[in-house]
Each structure stands twice: as structure tokens, then as C-alpha cells.
Amino acid sequence: MSRTIACHECDLLHRIGDMPQGASARCVRCGALLYRKKNNSLDRTLAFALTGMMLFILSNTFPFLAFKIEAQVQQTILLTGIRTLFDQGMRTVAVLVLFTIIIVPFLQMAGLLYLLLPLKFDRLPPGLPQVFRFVRWLQPWSMMEVFMLGILVAMVKLMKMATIVPGVAVFSFLALIFIIAAMTAALDHHQVWEKWDELR
């Protein structure tokens, strides 16, 4: 397979052929990076997906935040927060939050694990194209960082009224945001398709 590629700095056209893992192509004229075959992409994505899955479990089982007013302590985990929203009549918001911060990230990671684990051992998971397309379609719906910003704003505002004790889940959730970002960044979808071609 041979393609042409133009340097986005100096517009010089290049031919680009098959590249080994982790190789990068540079412009002969200005030295800018043309394309990099992501180093070890599938392995890294798989590793991040596994890490994410563990953090996801921690985030959803450990206490998220505790509000302390006098001796009264109100402890929440992520799901109870969403449930409270639902109970208070903000059902659309609750469903949206549940979808964007729990269901989508979970499906993303689960889908990638489903695809990448067999591929790692050179097996072809059934329905790979559909599942992979679905995972890529999900990507814009994952909004954990938005949620985290919202939580931060709320925490700052509540700080005066109550003592807020962040739980383990807050930190794991924060880490999960970066892990998911890293996972998405590490994924080189060309390689999935290449692998698929190879194994078919």
C-alpha cells in the first residue's frame, strides 16, 4: 500500500509506504512530523482499558464525597448522587449524567477489551467491525471531564456551608478521566483494521 502525504508545514508531497510499529515519517524538507505509526498502539490501548476498568470499579464502589455539617455526615457514592437527582425530579438530567459518565465510559472500555484482548492473542472477535464502529461512535458521548468540572464548581460553592471530605472515588475518577483520554489517544484505528485484514 502506497499513499502520498503532504507536509502540513511546507506542503511538500511525500510518498509513504508501509511503516513498522512505532515508526514516524518526517518531512525531508522541514523535518516536521508527517505521520507516526503509533507505537504499540493496541497493547497500550488494551493496558489503558484494563486500568480504566479497575478505576471504574473503584469509582463506583468507594465513597465519592462526604458532606459534613456539624456532626451530620452525608456520604455519597456516584450512583447515589444520580439517584438523588432522579428522586428530586430532574430525571432527564439524571439519565443524561448516568449515560455520559457511567454507561458510555463503561461500554467504551468493555468494547475495547472485547476487541483487543482476542486480537492480542491473534484471534478474531466476532462482529469486530460493528463493535469497533460502535465504540468509535460512543467516543463523543463520554463526558466525564465535564462532570468533574461540574463537581469542582459545586464543591467550591458548598465549601462555605459544609466541610467536604473527598473520598477515594474522587481520585480514582480523576485518574479515570486521564486514563480514558490516554486510551483514546493511544488507539490507532488503522492498526485495528490492519489486524482485522490480517486475521480474516
Place this chain on the structure above:
Amino acid sequence: MGETPNNLPDLKELPAAEVQLKQRSFSIVWVVPLAALLIGGWLVHKTFSEKGPTITIAFESAEGLEAGKTKIRYKDVDLGQVTAIDLSEDLSQVIVTAELVKYAEGFISENTRFWVVKARVAATGVSGLGTLFTGVFIAMDPGKNGNSARHFKGLAEPPIITTDLAGRNYLLKAADRGSLEIGSPVYYRKVQVGKVVAHRLSDDGGSVDIEIFIDGPYDQYVYENTRFWESSGFNITLDTEGMRIDAQSFAGIVIGSIAFGLPPKGESGPVAAKETVFQLHKTMEEATQKIYEQKDRWVLHFHESVRGLLIGAPVEFYGIQVGQVVDLWLEAGPERSAYQASVVIEVEPDRAMLKGDRLNTPEERRKRIESLIQSGLRARLETGNLLTGKKLVSLDFYPEEPLVVKITKGPYPELPTIPSPMTNIGNKMSRIISRVESMPLEQIADELKQTIQGAKKITNSPEILKAVRGLNASLKEVQLLIADLRTTVTPEIDATLEQAQRSLKAAEEMIRTDSQLQTKLKTALDQIAETARSLRQLAEYLEQHPEALLQGKEKDE
């Protein structure tokens, strides 16, 4: 990347891109999930290892309790949290499930007690006000070491004593609960040293067991011979000694209180061990009375009203209490004389300081009393307090009274009685009245009438008239004679008067205050006044003891 598929000049002339091979090594990326696994695993392990025992507590009501919020505390330190509140299967109780911290495992045992702390207002004070703002919490008292337990029954009220309290508890046996409540104070010399912890009916239902707790270090003042008494509220006593009102502290009035002390002249015995059983007396007097072991019962039969004689009334011998009335009832028979009030008295012979041998067996004592009866020992009703009309039984010797020997039925030997002084007076009065009644009053009246009529006849007779006229004439002559006298005798009289004046002056000198005569006279008058005073005393005594007229003055009691 700007790809230009069309209009390619000459692809062959384009230079080939430089390809850099990256050195392949062990993918460091796998460290990330490994680290996550380690951290996650450590967190999970920590959570599970810190998870303390899960316990259930049964409460009557879940008022104020909230799952996920209510804490379990000991000395205001959080030891756990309520995780669930459910009803028991039969809906009779609330089962509170709570998770405790790990180290609580060490001191949770079957003796651990739990109760809900909320704002309470009681006579002894207000507690738990803080919970109005913070919400209720469950307090615990670890209790003494015991078998491990996970299911508990919550207390409805906070316990009075907790494990960390120094002191001892004792058991008091009382006839009834009185006005004592859980939490009622216990005083020693009017200083609060403890509290009532519990009260319940004894197993046989015959008394009330009151458990008290004396705080350390005051428990060292509880000796084996200490007496406890109820000093509840107002204590109004009406007896032969009059009326007495004792009042305790305000809390004591509302919820009663207990006091304790040593019997009078009592030496403190060894310090009482914990859970010693004591008797709880009704009053301080009762408690501090000497306790006599020997008790003899006698029955008395009175043929008069025993109104004012109550159970517990004193039995006095020479005016000193030797026992008390323990029972009284009316006995009826077919004839009038068969009606009698039977009074059982309990005499404590040890109250008398015996000279000579102590009589230990009831038979010996009975023989002694019987010999005393032979020499005139009798029981008599007396009014102890005129105001209240309370009566007492008085024992004394009346050797002149005949001994009426009666057949003694019933369980107790009989002590003969004599009528009370009031009954005596009544009897004598009625005798006097009947004597007065038997006098020939009408005959006397007739004779009087005749005498008056005779007198009337005499005054109306003509002889009297004549005599009066003669008297008139004589009076006129006397007038003439006086006129004569005025002219002839007056100058002589003047001289006589002068002489009299002189004599009077001499007399005046004699009766001056400092004169000898005057002093003598004053002494005489004082003696008369004293005589009058003793006369008055005699009269008063007679008023109070009219029987003295008949029986002579009693010996001093």
C-alpha cells in the same frame, strides 16, 4: 497531511521519506494497569480489613434514626454507623443494623448496652440538647468483658450507671416503690452520692427490689449495718408526738429520694460488699430505731372505744416505748358484754435494761409477765395527743384493781386491761347524776312555796301597819334630838377631830414604804400570791387529770 492524488507531476522524482525505526523494548505501558491493580487491590483490602463487626440492635422505635447517617458513639467518639433500619418479622420492634469500626470488635460483648441519645427533660435535669442540632445518635456502653455478641437489645432510657463509673450497687428491699423513680437521688448527710438504677417487683411479688448505685468514693460509707430510708418529698407524720413535716430537695420532692446513715450510737461495721441487700425503711425514725430481735405478742381486750388507736401506735411502760400495736379488731358475741375490741401488741423486752438474768426463751418471759400481772400489771388506753386524738397503750401497775382471769383463746396470751381514765370519769359522772336525779326535788319546791306564802301573810297584816306609824313618830323625835345636838355638841366634836388628825399623822409615818410594818406586809402578800399560784397549778392539774380527785396524783412518768 495534504494528500494530492490528482495532478501528480512525477512521483518517481519525489524523494523517499526517511524512515526511523524505533527500538523495541518491553512495553512500559503495562506498568499502568499493574499500578492501578495494586492501588485498587490495596484499597479494597484496606476497606475490608477495616470493616468492623456488623451488629443489630432492637429498639422499640426508630424515632430520629436514619440509615447512613446516625452514628454510634462512645464518649462522643464515632464507633460506627447505622446502615439499615428494618422492622422485625412480627412488627413489634425496629431492627437497626450498624457497622462498627474494626477496633470496636475488641470491646463489644454481651454486656454492651446501646441507647438512643436525644433531648430529654426530666425532673433531674435536661440532657442531650446537642442532639437537637446534630440529630440523634446511638450511644453505647461497652460493659464488662463477656461473651462475644452481635445482636443487642437497645435500652429505652439511658442507663444511670456506665462501666467507667466507679462505685458499687446495692439492693434495697422495700414494701412498696413509694415515689421513687429511676434516677432518684440517694443522699448521705444530704449530699447526693448515688442514684436509683432500677426498681422491680421481687420474684415472689412480696416486695419491691430497688437497685441503687453509690458513686465512688462515697461507697466506702456504706457499711454492713447502714440503714436506708426513703426520704421522699414531703413527709407529714401525725402520731402521738404531734405533727412533723420533713421536706427534701426539689428533685427529691418530685421524684423521691433515698437517704442512708448509721443507726444512732451505731459503730460502723465493715464496708458493705457490692450487691449487698438492705432493707429500705419508710422513714428515718423507723430506720434508725434499734432493732430488737425478741418480740412477744400479747392480746388486750378493751370494753370501750379504741378510736384513735392505730396499728403502729406505741405501747408504753412507765412512759417509755416498749412495743407497738400490731393488730386490732372487733370481737362480737351474742351478749352485750361479749363485744370487745381486741388489740394485739408486740412488746420488745430487750428495750428494758434488765437487771439480772436475761430471759431468753419466750416461756420464761411469759412466766415473768404473768407474775407481773399477778402484782397488778394492767394495760390501759391513754390519749397520747389531745390535738389529734391519737391513743396509745399504757402499761402500769394497779395493784388495787381486781384480776379478772379470762380464758385465753387464740394464739396470744392475754394481758388484762383496765378502763381508760376518761371512761372512769364518765362512769363516776353518771353515778353523780343519778344521785342528783334521785333527790326529792318536787317536795323541796313545795315546802319553799309554803314558806314564801307565810311571809307574804305576815307583811300584809294590820299589826305591821301600826308598827310603821309608831316608827314614824319616833323618827320625828329623833330629828328634834339631832337639832339639839348640833348646837351643843359640835364644838366638842371639833376638838375631837383635831386630836384624830394628830393620830392619823402618826399612823402615816408608820405605813411609809420603808417602814418595818410595810416590809412585813409585803412579805405576807408575796406568800399569799405564791399560795394562789400553787392553787392554780393544782386546779390546772385537776383539769387535765380529773381522776386525780379520785385516785390521787399519779407518780411522775
